[in-house]
Amino acid sequence: MKWPSRGGDAAQQWRQRDAAVVSAAYSRYSDLVVESAEGAHLHTADGRDVLDFGSGIAVVNLGHRHPAVTAAVHAQLDRVWHASVTALSPPAITAAEALVRVAPDGLDQAFLCNSGAEAVEAALKLARRATGRSDVLAFRGAFHGRTYGALTLTASKAKYHAGMGPMLPGVHHVAYPYCLRECPPDGQGRCGVAEGDEIERLLATVVAPQDVAAIVVEPVLGEGGYVVPPAVFLPALRRICDAHGMLLIVDEVQSGFARTGRMFAVDHSGVRPDIMCVAKAMGNGLPIGAMVARGEVMRAWQPGEHGSTFGGNAVACAAAVAVVETMERERTWERAATLGAKVMKRVRSWQDRFPSLADVRGLGLMIGLEFLHPDRSPDAEVVEAVRAAALRRDLLLLACGTDENVIRLVPPLTIPDDELETGLRRIEESLAEVAG
Numbered sequence: 001m002k003w004p005s006r007g008g009d010a011a012q013q014w015r016q017r018d019a020a021v022v023s024a025a026y027s028r029y030s031d032l033v034v035e036s037a038e039g040a041h042l043h044t045a046d047g048r049d050v051l052d053f054g055s056g057i058a059v060v061n062l063g064h065r066h067p068a069v070t071a072a073v074h075a076q077l078d079r080v081w082h083a084s085v086t087a088l089s090p091p092a093i094t095a096a097e098a099l100v101r102v103a104p105d106g107l108d109q110a111f112l113c114n115s116g117a118e119a120v121e122a123a124l125k126l127a128r129r130a131t132g133r134s135d136v137l138a139f140r141g142a143f144h145g146r147t148y149g150a151l152t153l154t155a156s157k158a159k160y161h162a163g164m165g166p167m168l169p170g171v172h173h174v175a176y177p178y179c180l181r182e183c184p185p186d187g188q189g190r191c192g193v194a195e196g197d198e199i200e201r202l203l204a205t206v207v208a209p210q211d212v213a214a215i216v217v218e219p220v221l222g223e224g225g226y227v228v229p230p231a232v233f234l235p236a237l238r239r240i241c242d243a244h245g246m247l248l249i250v251d252e253v254q255s256g257f258a259r260t261g262r263m264f265a266v267d268h269s270g271v272r273p274d275i276m277c278v279a280k281a282m283g284n285g286l287p288i289g290a291m292v293a294r295g296e297v298m299r300a301w302q303p304g305e306h307g308s309t310f311g312g313n314a315v316a317c318a319a320a321v322a323v324v325e326t327m328e329r330e331r332t333w334e335r336a337a338t339l340g341a342k343v344m345k346r347v348r349s350w351q352d353r354f355p356s357l358a359d360v361r362g363l364g365l366m367i368g369l370e371f372l373h374p375d376r377s378p379d380a381e382v383v384e385a386v387r388a389a390a391l392r393r394d395l396l397l398l399a400c401g402t403d404e405n406v407i408r409l410v411p412p413l414t415i416p417d418d419e420l421e422t423g424l425r426r427i428e429e430s431l432a433e434v435a436g
């Protein structure tokens with residue numbers, strides 16, 4: 001897409017330098033050249049002040065350069081940056097303690113790493129090791145990362161796999177309960193997709209349950225379209241896992257850290273997973289991730305059986321501790337719930353005026369706006385046009401969904417009310433310009 005650039009020599013020069021040396025694999029949601037950022041604001045090389053409704057893809061949940069996180073990072077920089085497996089590291093121990101404190105009950109040991117994909121790889125390896133089984137179930141529409149194990153689980157866009165096979169053997173995909181598209185109720189109001197019927201059929205016909213190590217699931221589909229499953233879904237997965245001795249792995253990389261109105265999205269369900277993967281907002285912008293597991297499961301690994309040079313980096317861990325402590329102190333999830341309810345109400349009120357806005361859904365401040373043509377086919381063009389119109393108004397919006405026909409609203413959870421309001425007004429104006 002051609003973005004509405006405001007010109008400016010400095011920004012233009014950065015774009016040229018980027019095109020020359022940075023891999024084109026990194027496609028961008030805009031051509032903004034960001035030189036500094038604070039709260040929900042991006043300041044660009046050509047002097048723009050852009051409202052950030054993407055949070056660096058659900059990373060800066062506390063806003064860019066949150067003062068408590070900044071202070072913790074500065075303090076750690078003056079002590080020690082890196083120890084890796086040469087020694088024990090107090091910031092890593094403290095980060096693991098903080099994570100275990102806020103994780104769902106029973107998840108009491110953490111493996112610290114650097115990204116979401118690494119957390120998912122760790123979960124896959126641990127699940128195989130702990131169960132002695134090879135196969136894994138995942139969902140169409142899911143995104144779990146780009147490394148081979150995580151990529152094999154990923155099924156949100158075929159282009160992520162194109163020309164890069166073969167993938168990991170033993171991974172089976174079933175439908176995610178994406179109500180708008182996948183779940184026609186069977187007449188009694190029962191949704192077979194959400195109740196796990198397809199999984200049971202798969203286990204009866206394709207893969208024997210005793211060969212399945214785990215089910216891997218996003219409690220809210222992220223890249224796949226910000227899809228919130230029916231409440232019966234996660235309990236159904238728990239039931240299936242318990243019946244067959246499989247592990248339930250929740251991928252909270254995008255939905256975690258107060259985003260959905262609880263610390264983790266799985267907390268809404270009361271379901272206790274066996275393993276949880278986190279990253280993104282854990283460091284509020286510093287690279288850190290973790291795989292958290294029940295101690296009994298984690299103890300399947302013996303010393304040296306998994307590891308990472310940078311996992312548990314002291315500076316990233318200091319940021320993570322500050323993130324958890326700030327969220328506990330400020331009860332950030334409550335603000336996410338309050339703002340989320342406000343945004344949902346407001347955006348739903350637009351649906352009469354903009355019929356292509358077919359679905360507005362979300363949990364907390366993780367909200368998806370899905371656009372369809374009158375024949376109910378996905379309308380990616382309107383999403384691109386709205387994003388461009390919003391960017392002209394200095395509002396950065398991200399898309400998602402298998403067909404790129406969903407706008408995801410994922411602003412910092414700390415955004416002040418008036419800035420949220422400004423952003424919503426810019427979306428409304430953009431919709432009126434493009435889809436009115």
Ligand SMILES: Cc1ncc(COP(=O)(O)O)c(C=O)c1O
Nearest residue numbers: 115116117143144145222253254
């Ligand atoms: C749910 C989910 N899992 C895993 C990942 C991969 O995380 P990373 O890009 O840090 O490897 C992502 C990234 O978008 C994600 O949304």
